[in-house]
Amino acid sequence: MNVKEAFNKHYIAVIGGSISGSEAAYLLAEKGFKVVVFDMNKLPYGKIEDGLPNWHINLRNRQISEIDAKLDHPNIRFVPKTKIGRDINFLDLINNWGFSAIILANGAWKDRKFPIPAIEKFKDKELIYQNSFINWFNHKHEHDYMGKNYFIKENTVIVGGGLASLDVVKIVMIELVKKQLFLKKGIDIDLFTLEKQGIKKFLEEHAISFEELDLKKATLVYRRTAKDMPLKLPKDDSEESIKAAKLVSEKLLNKYAEKYVFNFIPLSIPVDFREKEDKLTSVIFQKVIVENGKIKPKENSYFELKTAILISSIGSIPEQLEGLEYEHSSLKMRKNANYQVVGFENVFAVGNAVTGRGNIQESKQHGKQITTLIIDEHLTEDALEKWLTNMNNEIKSEVNNNLNAIVGEISKRHVQPKSVIEGILDKINQIHKKIGYTNYRDWIKKNTPDRLEDILKNKSNCKCI
Numbered sequence: 001m002n003v004k005e006a007f008n009k010h011y012i013a014v015i016g017g018s019i020s021g022s023e024a025a026y027l028l029a030e031k032g033f034k035v036v037v038f039d040m041n042k043l044p045y046g047k048i049e050d051g052l053p054n055w056h057i058n059l060r061n062r063q064i065s066e067i068d069a070k071l072d073h074p075n076i077r078f079v080p081k082t083k084i085g086r087d088i089n090f091l092d093l094i095n096n097w098g099f100s101a102i103i104l105a106n107g108a109w110k111d112r113k114f115p116i117p118a119i120e121k122f123k124d125k126e127l128i129y130q131n132s133f134i135n136w137f138n139h140k141h142e143h144d145y146m147g148k149n150y151f152i153k154e155n156t157v158i159v160g161g162g163l164a165s166l167d168v169v170k171i172v173m174i175e176l177v178k179k180q181l182f183l184k185k186g187i188d189i190d191l192f193t194l195e196k197q198g199i200k201k202f203l204e205e206h207a208i209s210f211e212e213l214d215l216k217k218a219t220l221v222y223r224r225t226a227k228d229m230p231l232k233l234p235k236d237d238s239e240e241s242i243k244a245a246k247l248v249s250e251k252l253l254n255k256y257a258e259k260y261v262f263n264f265i266p267l268s269i270p271v272d273f274r275e276k277e278d279k280l281t282s283v284i285f286q287k288v289i290v291e292n293g294k295i296k297p298k299e300n301s302y303f304e305l306k307t308a309i310l311i312s313s314i315g316s317i318p319e320q321l322e323g324l325e326y327e328h329s330s331l332k333m334r335k336n337a338n339y340q341v342v343g344f345e346n347v348f349a350v351g352n353a354v355t356g357r358g359n360i361q362e363s364k365q366h367g368k369q370i371t372t373l374i375i376d377e378h379l380t381e382d383a384l385e386k387w388l389t390n391m392n393n394e395i396k397s398e399v400n401n402n403l404n405a406i407v408g409e410i411s412k413r414h415v416q417p418k419s420v421i422e423g424i425l426d427k428i429n430q431i432h433k434k435i436g437y438t439n440y441r442d443w444i445k446k447n448t449p450d451r452l453e454d455i456l457k458n459k460s461n462c463k464c465i
């Protein structure tokens with residue numbers, strides 16, 4: 001049997017179909033392997049669909065067509081709406097299905113828990129986590145949206161400090177201002193225009209003062225200072241460059257807060273809360289100082305922020321799968337082979353599933369390679385595209401680098417007997433039948449949600465496309 005024939009007989013499972021999963025699946029498929037890609041969602045686009053706010057229309061569309069081009073490969077079978085750990089147990093997949101290898105490309109989707117455990121009782125009421133918040137924002141307009149519903153209220157407090165928390169505070173203010181413009185002024189403005197112009201400029205152009213909207217600003221609370229935000233990365237490690245970058249970060253945050261009209265409180269951590277009639281009414285913060293990079297709470301230095309909604313945006317971590325080992329909320333990888341998962345010969349991981357990082361705040365180290373990350377640029381579609389494309393190219397090239405080693409490992413494994421392969425195909429066919437899946441392109445066409453820009457297209461005031 002030649003190499004290609006042998007590859008052809010190996011079935012590999014990839015968990016997650018987004019940037020890293022589609023890349024790994026495509027590279028394997030091109031080498032002749034048969035690949036089964038499981039994704040928990042209907043669509044395989046991961047953070048591109050559910051993490052990137054939906055005003056980035058072109059960027060999203062370009063990224064998803066790249067994923068489509070990869071997954072629509074004759075050697076790849078896509079299995080949507082199938083969450084490993086919920087619909088299929090991971091140990092069952094590895095021990096009983098008969099795959100030669102499993103590649104984890106499931107990203108980082110779990111919100112890091114808010115540091116006050118007792119506050120969890122308000123979850124999805126007055127306490128909202130970032131991942132489900134952005135998911136709601138991106139999809140709430142869809143005619144068949146079945147997810148959680150959130151009602152943004154004034155006086156929202158957001159705890160965070162990475163780029164995602166800036167997206168969150170921006171969403172909150174855009175939604176609130178949009179609503180008040182309609183109620184107070186009869187102006188029906190779409191979010192795309194408000195996002196592009198910025199709230200301040202839009203109000204100025206319409207000779208409306210913020211006070212006229214009768215609205216309290218949202219507040220972003222960060223445990224460090226604006227200078228510590230990852231908005232401008234230093235050119236190099238010199239003290240001078242670091243200092244210069246910090247000053248730019250501070251300036252950019254101030255400009256951003258002005259543009260989208262929100263308050264920013266630095267050097268504060270949440271420590272307690274108050275409630276009334278089973279509703280969260282305020283969060284107690286403690287002031288901190290930063291000494292040698294470490295945060296130290298200041299004694300007797302507390303303040304209270306009244307809030308109707310608290311949004312936690314303090315980072316995403318990989319969701320843990322039963323049967324795998326984790327260390328500091330990341331998958332435990334072999335020391336000498338950082339693509340290979342500890343405890344298994346044939347389980348590998350790529351992308352954010354390995355870095356354990358799902359947002360900027362969490363991945364400063366990783367992000368160091370991105371030299372052009374400036375929030376000012378992040379505000380423009382072109383610059384964000386450059387940044388995200390760089391980031392995704394990095395992920396892809398890492399997948400590429402690791403794949404030869406992974407292929408080497410897989411090649412050492414025995415080809416499964418025909419009956420086992422038939423068993424895999426049978427199980428997949430059963431899932432496909434249950435969900436009505438026939439082929440990749442038809443499935444994507446059928447399941448691509450109503451896009452907000454299409455819904456608004458006929459409105460004369462929408463400059464969304």
Ligand SMILES: Cc1cc2nc3c(=O)[nH]c(=O)nc-3n(C[C@H](O)[C@H](O)[C@H](O)COP(=O)(O)OP(=O)(O)OC[C@H]3O[C@@H](n4cnc5c(N)ncnc54)[C@H](O)[C@@H]3O)c2cc1C
Nearest residue numbers: 016018019020039040046047083084106107351352359360
């Ligand atoms: C706003 C924004 C901010 C970003 N910030 C950062 C950053 O700071 N650092 C960084 O490294 N990257 C960051 N990125 C980049 C982004 O995370 C990558 O571009 C890319 O999405 C990561 O690809 P991935 O395939 O590893 O993970 P994801 O895009 O998260 O894809 C994982 C896929 O696995 C699926 N999945 C998850 N769990 C399961 C399961 N149990 N069973 C089946 N399927 C599952 C999901 O549905 C998803 O499709 C950011 C992206 C955006 C849009």
